[in-house]
Amino acid sequence: MSKLTLAIPSKGRLMEQTTDMFARAGLVVRKVGHVRGYRGEIDGLPEIDVAYVSSGEIAAALKAGSVHLGITGEDLIRENISDAATRIRFLQALGFGFADVIVAVPACWVDVATVHDLEDIALPFRRLHGRWPRVATKYVNLTRRFFGSKGFGDYRIIESAGATEGAPAAGMAELIVDITTTGETLRANGLKILDDGVILKSQANLCASNAAAWTPEFEKICAELTAALSASVPVKATSRV
Amino acid sequence: MTVETTRNLEALAAQAQTMMSVFTKAGYEAVAPSIIQPADVFLDVIGEGLRARTYVFTDQDGAELCLRPDITVPTCRLHLERHADPVTPARYCYNGPAFRFQPQGATASHPREFRQAGIERFGDKSREAAEAETVAIVVKAIEKVGLRDWTLKLGDLGLFSSVLDAADVSPNWKKRLDDAFLKPLSFRKALKDFASAARVASPGVPEELLSAMRRDEWEKSEAAVAVYLEENAIELLGTRSLADITEHLMVIAEDRKEKPLDASAIELIERYVGVTGPATTAGEKIAALLEGAANGAGAALETYDRRLALLANAGIDLNRVTFSAEFGRTLAYYSGLVFEVNSASLEEKSPIAGGGRYDGLMRAAGAQAEVPAVGAAIHSERLLAATVKGAQ
Numbered sequence: 001m002s003k004l005t006l007a008i009p010s011k012g013r014l015m016e017q018t019t020d021m022f023a024r025a026g027l028v029v030r031k032v033g034h035v036r037g038y039r040g041e042i043d044g045l046p047e048i049d050v051a052y053v054s055s056g057e058i059a060a061a062l063k064a065g066s067v068h069l070g071i072t073g074e075d076l077i078r079e080n081i082s083d084a085a086t087r088i089r090f091l092q093a094l095g096f097g098f099a100d101v102i103v104a105v106p107a108c109w110v111d112v113a114t115v116h117d118l119e120d121i122a123l124p125f126r127r128l129h130g131r132w133p134r135v136a137t138k139y140v141n142l143t144r145r146f147f148g149s150k151g152f153g154d155y156r157i158i159e160s161a162g163a164t165e166g167a168p169a170a171g172m173a174e175l176i177v178d179i180t181t182t183g184e185t186l187r188a189n190g191l192k193i194l195d196d197g198v199i200l201k202s203q204a205n206l207c208a209s210n211a212a213a214w215t216p217e218f219e220k221i222c223a224e225l226t227a228a229l230s231a232s233v234p235v236k237a238t239s240r241v
Numbered sequence: 242m243t244v245e246t247t248r249n250l251e252a253l254a255a256q257a258q259t260m261m262s263v264f265t266k267a268g269y270e271a272v273a274p275s276i277i278q279p280a281d282v283f284l285d286v287i288g289e290g291l292r293a294r295t296y297v298f299t300d301q302d303g304a305e306l307c308l309r310p311d312i313t314v315p316t317c318r319l320h321l322e323r324h325a326d327p328v329t330p331a332r333y334c335y336n337g338p339a340f341r342f343q344p345q346g347a348t349a350s351h352p353r354e355f356r357q358a359g360i361e362r363f364g365d366k367s368r369e370a371a372e373a374e375t376v377a378i379v380v381k382a383i384e385k386v387g388l389r390d391w392t393l394k395l396g397d398l399g400l401f402s403s404v405l406d407a408a409d410v411s412p413n414w415k416k417r418l419d420d421a422f423l424k425p426l427s428f429r430k431a432l433k434d435f436a437s438a439a440r441v442a443s444p445g446v447p448e449e450l451l452s453a454m455r456r457d458e459w460e461k462s463e464a465a466v467a468v469y470l471e472e473n474a475i476e477l478l479g480t481r482s483l484a485d486i487t488e489h490l491m492v493i494a495e496d497r498k499e500k501p502l503d504a505s506a507i508e509l510i511e512r513y514v515g516v517t518g519p520a521t522t523a524g525e526k527i528a529a530l531l532e533g534a535a536n537g538a539g540a541a542l543e544t545y546d547r548r549l550a551l552l553a554n555a556g557i558d559l560n561r562v563t564f565s566a567e568f569g570r571t572l573a574y575y576s577g578l579v580f581e582v583n584s585a586s587l588e589e590k591s592p593i594a595g596g597g598r599y600d601g602l603m604r605a606a607g608a609q610a611e612v613p614a615v616g617a618a619i620h621s622e623r624l625l626a627a628t629v630k631g632a633q
Binding site: 082083106107108109110111112113114116117120121124125128129131132140143144145147148151153154155156157168169171174190194195 | 284285287288289292293344424426427443444445446447450466469470475476477478479480481485486488489490492493
């Protein structure tokens with residue numbers, strides 16, 4: 001019989017926090033075979049096959065249904081899956097990997113505090129510089145959806161793979177959409193968050209893929225795992241939805 | 242319907258040929274602009290909202306390109322390449338594929354790859370005549386391929402401006418209302434806000450700066466902004482200069498001093514936006530609500546009546562025509578007349594053809610000034626589906 005597959009981050013802080021979280025729930029995750037391999041299992045839950053996947057690719061695996069379950073940031077799910085509401089079930093917010101996806105502009109823009117103000121400056125900006133204000137981000141879809149919901153369309157997206165906070169000072173873009181936890185990096189780069197510029201308050205989630213093949217047996221194991229994990233989540237991480 | 246059978250392909254080709262012959266006989270030159278287009282023009286003109294519906298990609302040299310989401314913008318670019326003076330009159334027609342991303346669950350009448358047959362005409366001095374002729378030729382082409390049950394829906398984005406003129410709204414208010422009209426999502430809220438104040442500054446914009454703005458003391462005002470930044474240890478960075486920031490603060494401060502929008506103007510606007518129904522009676526409705534307007538009904542109604550007369554002259558049965566004051570507000574680049582051809586065989590959200598006036602588009606595509614432009618495109622797959630259904 002094929003197994004229930006759970007994708008967890010393969011490296012870095014997210015992987016450590018995931019392992020800790022499982023440990024608090026009394027579940028020991030260990031690698032199978034070579035220590036540098038990418039398969040694992042959970043003691044006491046032999047029906048689950050663990051796949052170590054780079055955190056950026058977990059959303060894609062959930063979207064395709066090549067894994068049943070995955071632990072990844074809500075930001076990555078919302079960004080990479082246009083119909084997340086139908087494809088993904090958010091089973092449990094896990095209380096780590098906190099990150100807010102935000103709109104930030106240079107702090108010297110004392111005349112701009114909201115998205116509405118951005119809309120106000122877009123046309124004069126275009127008259128002066130011959131183009132719409134540019135938004136540097138790697139969250140292309142979240143940005144578009146957020147501005148779209150506010151009726152703002154007069155901007156251009158510049159895709160930015162890293163060091164996005166530096167884009168306005170470097171003249172690569174006028175504003176950014178990025179993630180922040182403490183706001184420290186934004187401040188250090190002379191940026192401020194718009195008053196209505198929080199797009200998403202994200203954290204790591206246990207997610208289920210509706211695109212994967214589910215059996216009643218898998219549903220049962222999934223429920224057990226969710227219950228075990230939810231018992232060890234810090235109180236403040238209540239599940240949204 | 243997909244084209245992936247020989248039968249469909251042949252039916253679409255035959256249909257296109259019939260329509261193209263209608264266009265070329267009427268004096269439209271057949272052109273075939275490139276399928277792959279620079280993404281810039283589209284994204285700049287139509288805005289980032291378009292990216293959601295367009296296949297945008299980066300080539301090996303890092304250039305941002307797209308599969309054309311329509312053939313109107315490519316035809317504008319072709320016209321600009323040919324003519325140093327973009328106002329040079331020209332008429333073009335085309336038939337070919339266009340591409341739009343469709344979200345999961347889109348119906349069969351929203352394929353991501355579809356064929357558009359259409360016409361575009363530039364530089365016409367006689368505005369309403371060019372518009373009526375465009376509508377008439379599209380209807381003729383559609384009838385020629387066998388669709389009988391068409392209906393025509395009209396809107397006019399310029400009429401709203403004329404109504405504001407009739408109500409004697411100040412130029413400053415007119416500009417703001419024109420902008421707000423094109424944003425249906427926030428329009429009602431904007432109107433409500435305008436009734437209490439011309440502008441409420443965002444609470445996050447420092448009050449001490451707003452109250453320090455004086456246009457007649459520009460340098461002093463700019464210095465106040467510089468001092469504020471310095472005192473708060475904020476570094477001036479990025480593309481917008483101190484002058485840009487000061488100017489915007491100035492505009493906010495000036496707007497705040499303006500009187501709220503007159504209640505009678507708001508009532509007139511709300512009633513106008515609600516006008517919808519048969520085109521032959523919509524004119525009377527507008528006339529009724531403009532009765533006693535400060536500047537008289539004047540230009541607004543003249544344009545409306547002249548356009549209907551021209552359509553009737555061109556052979557359009559006015560009983561099939563409806564008018565909606567709101568129609569066209571969300572359509573990308575149109576600026577005056579907008580129209581849509583529907584068929585009872587297809588759902589309302591799947592028009593067979595659409596078009597209108599878009600004088601501003603050519604400037605966005607690179608011309609120095611606005612160029613009179615009217616055009617329309619026919620969705621070939623929908624037209625075929627409707628004619629097949631209609632014949633059954």
